[in-house]
Amino acid sequence: MLVSDTHERLAAMAFAMAAILTCGVGFGAEAPKEIKTASGVAMILLPGGTFTMGDPDGEVDETPHEVTVGAFAIDKHEVTQEEYERVMGDNPSKVIGKTNPVEQVRWSDAVRYCNERSKLEGLEPVYDLKTWTCRFEANGYRLPTEAEWEYAARAGTGTAYSFGSAPSKLAAYAWFKKTARGKPRPVAQRKPNPWGLHDMHGNVWEWCNDFYHVDAYGEDAVTDPRGPASGETKVLRGGCWNSEPDACRSAYRYNESPGYTDACFGYDIYGFRCVRPRKSGGAE
Helix, strand or coil, rough: HHHHHHHHHHHHHHHHHHHHHHCCCCCCCCCCCCECCCCEEEEEEEECCCEEEEEEEEEECCCCCEEEECCEEEEEECCCCHHHHHHHHHCCCCCCCCCCCCCCCCCHHHHHHHHHHHHHCCCCCCCECCCCCCCCCCCCCCCHHHHHHHHHHCCCCEEEEEEEECCCHHHCCCCCCCCCCCCCCCCCCCCCCCCCCCCCCEECCEEEEEEEECCCCCCCCCECCCCCCHHHHHECCCCCCCCHHHHHHHEEEEHHHCCCCCCCCHHHEEEEEEEEEEECCCCC
């Protein structure tokens, strides 16, 4: 083994251990747990914790800062076409497959799905579809905040990806430009991250609840940040089937108009997954 390889592995282990200590998800803390919702969707219950959001070696909009998030549940994988059609009655996707992620969805389509899935399970719809505001106090489904998304993607790690910092290992975990062969692929076919979440890297970009600003991050510690109060675009995270490895990093930020509809340009790369707030020991 080369000395440089040894140093990289040791550095990755050090980052991961530091992140576990910071997140409070190791050493006796509550462990992530898989559940099935009333409508049969697999979710992962995550304990709250504190982590370093951003990347000191990343883009200008990735300023590292300490973030604390409360406990929440998140879909184990991106919303599939089968799940979307069962709730909404249609399938807008370009590449059809019941276990493929639903794509060709705008941000507004995603939040409509969240509301309908909430009503299907007897929960409070989160979004006001007249103003597009999010009622975080409601117990229904919504899109993750950008902080929740990155917390879930990192899964207790402090490296570029949930498995370390070597892009050469990405193929085992993600559908991206090198592996996807030009289209989205069925969910949960690549390795999950340490918390059991699939496709946090690659496959389709995932809509978040937050408006995007290049300077949304500060250097101060924050708790449950919800992003800017207004903006022109919404955040997307995770990279997609057409992304280079860098865009699949846990900290990488992308953004698009919430009403973007130009399918010819590549809007078939946009999908999403849902979250719900939860209390200790329960799903809400």
